[in-house]
Amino acid sequence: MLAHPTLDKLNAMGLAGMAKAFGELVANGEAEHLSHAEWLGLLLEREWSSRYDRKLAARLRFAKLRHQATPEDVDYRADGGLDRALFMKLLGGDWINAHDNLAICGPSGVGKSWLACALGHKACRDDRSVLYQRVPRLFAQLALARGDGRYARLPRTLGHVQLLILDDWGLEPLNEQARHDLLEILEDRYGRKSTIITSQLPVSAWHGVIGDPTYADAILDRLVHNAHRIELSGDSLRRNLPRKA
Template sequence: MLTHNTLDTLRHLKLTGMGDALEQQRAQPETHDLAFEERLALLVDREVLHRENRRLDRLLKAARLRVPACIEDIDYRHPRGLERSRMAALASSDWIRQSLNLCITGPTGCGKTWLACALGNQACRQGLSVRYLRVPRLFEQVRIAHGDGSYGRLMNQLLKTNLLILDDWGMQKITAQQRQDLMEVIEDRHGRGSTLIASQLPTEHWHDYIGSATLADAIMDRLLHGAHRLNLKGESLRKTNAQKTESVDPS
């Protein structure tokens, strides 16, 4: 009876991990031989792990990463210019803590989105907030926010995000209003949050993509000054993988 009351109290206090661990200890007679301090340590460790897992789940859900990717699964065999030492440095997420930016450029299919999501996943695992958006989707959200009065709230959400991933940068021309909106997003985050740009468009063509010379200068200065850059090369990974599949097809 006492144990049931304790379990109810633990769950009332939202100590779910400790409650689960206590039930597990009751079901495992070998833990009864442990000292009180040892059993208590196991309960506390379980609660810490439970909270870390819940936080990670919340961060990943909020990030809305486009693909499930993680740093450990990076394929370095494909010749696209990836260096293990450099990826290890980026995987530390120190650049995010320092509010620096990262630009990943390269041809279609070389893994830009996958790498961006892998770095986003890694940041979430380190307790940092992440948000993934395709640039057209960002512009659409900002347009809607202008109309329904939620613009301030949206901009505040973007500002508070440790890492903002903007994918498909440079895929289509932008309007004067979108150019101004982009400037506001980048300016708000400058020095206060990290932005990861994934684009097929080489950085030397970004000025023409943005359009207005004055705004283009301002946006590029804030995005590229001191930023890390990954310029991927080589054939499409999708094409290479398809060829490998065909070569082992027994039909």
Template sequence: MLTHPTSERLTALGLAGMARALDEQRRAGPTYEALGFEERLGLLVDREAAERDTKRLTARLKFAALRQTASVEDLDLRTPRGLDRAVMAHLIDGGWTLRHENLLITGQTGLGKSWIACALGHKACRDGRSVVYHRVPRLFEALALARGDGRHARMLKAIAKLDVLILDDWGLAILAPSERRDLLEILEDRHGRGSTIVTSQLPVEHWHEAIGDPTLADAILDRLVHNAHRLQLSGESMRRKVTKPLDLGHQA
């Protein structure tokens, strides 16, 4: 079947979604013939808008580089680990990111801190927010390299512009002087302009010690903690698989 000239023109104009929808309407024949002109045009426009939304979401997710493929629809609220349904519904709603509030997720390893952070990051991408995921140790390594080749200021500027920044595995070691300064710069630039999600095995009350310098710790935590929501996870590791050994002595 030859391509219709109208479809070719729509494609040339960058309206590939409308072109595909028009071809589908043409092949469907009587299914669409009963519809009026504006109804059929509306279906074409809806298709174009949907395909563009999908492309933008795909680009945002690729840019976010989330560590885990997670979505809020798959969130496990049955396993006991301190998750409150009302609190999670509030976080999933996403209004806190519009208010540039932060989120601190703490608890022992294996409780799903990173998964929850990535699920909320995925939801923020779906809501049209710019998101980027970083493991804190690797972020500091990247900033150190950027300082050496002249990209440091540009990298900090890019981080400052994000709607949602995910800092995973915070507090694994006491910060070096350059890391403290970088963290303060990041949080100062983002304060009141973007939301930051932090995950840590370390309870918030010990973060001051993990920063290492009392003066910088006060400045960093003032910008991070005072407007933050908190999820304190507890319970047994979700990675632990409890399997009962096969009792051969009781087999028939």
């Protein structure tokens, strides 16, 4: 069998992973001892892995996660009060299938954003669409989009992703337009998609951040009542990071 024509055909059909594996097998003397079924199995496995890696890379680019955190990086021994059993259950993703939400609360620097990004990374690995947004920057983006004609497209994107991460919620009170925008986003997602929200404030203080009682009741009803909760504590992990020269 001629190797080069086969490689050309595999590449022409877009089977880059299979073509690379084929070239390696031909160059490997031990490959002569493989059966046809074993050859085919190895080629298919490499092609599947190649396509999965490309799709995962695309999902991670779209997600724009703040931290390159993965579930394997989570330190359950850190003194932050993380419930390992709960977090492992969340990594399973059933709560996303059920369109539940997740609130991660605790003081600054205890790892809220890191945990949210680790869950986002796992969701990308599970072939789910994810998008990370810092809340203060999100409202600024929405205000700009309203002025340049992109407003309709941005909320549509926020509404369609399977997991939306809203980081740094509650740093400042919401104004009238921000309240309206947040309610519209959550209304589009309620019962259809899942949202992670991180905050330095406890959930009991969120009503005051929203400001208007009517909007606050509507927003929290869509966000909190079906939300799992992680409560973290302890000193900032940033204090333990080495200082830059």
